[in-house]
Amino acid sequence: MFNKVQQLIEQIVAGEQLNQSTAIHILTAQGAELTAFMAGAHHLKEQFCGNNIDLCSIINAKSGRCAENCSFCAQSSFHQTDAPSYPLKSIDEIVAGALAAEKNGTACYGIVTSGTSIEPGDEFEQTLEAIRRIRQQSNTAPSASLGLLTKDYAEALASAGCVTYHHNLETARSFFPEICTTHDYEDDIETIRCAKAAGMKVCSGGIFGLGESPEQRFEMAQTLRELDVDSVPLNFLSPVPGTPLENSDLLSPLDCLRIICLYRYMLPKQKITICGGREKNLREFQSAIFFAGASGMMIGNYLTTTGRSHETDMQLLKDAEVRINVCS
Numbered sequence: 001m002f003n004k005v006q007q008l009i010e011q012i013v014a015g016e017q018l019n020q021s022t023a024i025h026i027l028t029a030q031g032a033e034l035t036a037f038m039a040g041a042h043h044l045k046e047q048f049c050g051n052n053i054d055l056c057s058i059i060n061a062k063s064g065r066c067a068e069n070c071s072f073c074a075q076s077s078f079h080q081t082d083a084p085s086y087p088l089k090s091i092d093e094i095v096a097g098a099l100a101a102e103k104n105g106t107a108c109y110g111i112v113t114s115g116t117s118i119e120p121g122d123e124f125e126q127t128l129e130a131i132r133r134i135r136q137q138s139n140t141a142p143s144a145s146l147g148l149l150t151k152d153y154a155e156a157l158a159s160a161g162c163v164t165y166h167h168n169l170e171t172a173r174s175f176f177p178e179i180c181t182t183h184d185y186e187d188d189i190e191t192i193r194c195a196k197a198a199g200m201k202v203c204s205g206g207i208f209g210l211g212e213s214p215e216q217r218f219e220m221a222q223t224l225r226e227l228d229v230d231s232v233p234l235n236f237l238s239p240v241p242g243t244p245l246e247n248s249d250l251l252s253p254l255d256c257l258r259i260i261c262l263y264r265y266m267l268p269k270q271k272i273t274i275c276g277g278r279e280k281n282l283r284e285f286q287s288a289i290f291f292a293g294a295s296g297m298m299i300g301n302y303l304t305t306t307g308r309s310h311e312t313d314m315q316l317l318k319d320a321e322v323r324i325n326v327c328s
Contacts, residue, residue, distance in 0.1 A: 005040040023218040041264035041293030054296040059097040062113035071244040081242035094130040102140040110143040118146035128160040135161035154198035165195035166203040172216035201230040209237035221266035236277030253285035264293025287320040
């Protein structure tokens with residue numbers, strides 16, 4: 001068993017791609033075999049990403065009234081939920097959030113807005129000014145998640161100092177029509193290409209527990225590899241009352257770890273950050289994400305749900321004996 005994992009590690013380091021059969025094997029591994037795969041993923045993480053981890057956080061800068069019908073999302077105008085709805089926050093509020101995030105050790109701070117894309121005019125200009133001020137006043141790298149991008153918008157964001165553009169694929173292309181029908185998967189692919197062409201790093205991943213198959217979990221990883229994204233956020237569904245997926249079951253903690261493990265083998269050089277849903281799905285296994293190949297964790301609140309206290313997450317990191325990369 002351990003010789004097999006060692007051979008797999010050598011193949012990955014040599015640049016070989018994981019095949020679907022091995023991917024499904026990882027996603028169904030149990031007992032000592034699973035811990036062996038996790039040890040291999042941990043080794044790959046340390047070889048390619050170092051021993052330390054990165055923290056990131058976001059601000060829900062504009063909430064609700066989204067014209068997309070994503071079946072998991074509390075902010076969709078198609079669903080009846082208790083999610084807050086408000087226009088774009090002020091520049092001062094957005095910048096203040098970045099300064100607070102920096103104090104908490106956050107390396108990347110994401111400005112997230114609901115909707116298909118950012119509104120042109122004042123809304124976009126205010127976002128650009130907030131990014132400029134964050135670059136001037138902090139060492140935290142500003143990120144933006146504003147929906148679909150055009151070439152001009154991408155270039156404007158890069159010129160303002162946006163380091164990373166975040167745009168999730170959410171799931172595999174073959175499963176996407178089951179989750180969203182108000183835009184095409186190729187629109188998301190094109191947004192990633194626009195962001196890369198403008199010179200920004202790209203953060204793109206998805207959400208698991210939507211009803212996708214193991215093969216589709218592998219499929220999305222393949223797509224992210226082909227797009228050569230820089231970082232991969234992994235989210236786990238926390239069902240929201242009022243959405244079509246409100247009665248979905250949570251993933252088991254070990255299934256979450258299997259997914260993290262697989263994505264490290266599939267994307268050995270990329271940053272892999274564990275984000276929404278970790279509290280409910282991983283429960284007492286949250287610290288194990290770093291032993292399964294994760295190189296980062298989102299802290300603070302999410303878009304429409306609250307995260308854990310800063311003190312609790314800092315204790316988790318201390319107990320796991322992981323160190324945080326310092327903003328510079």
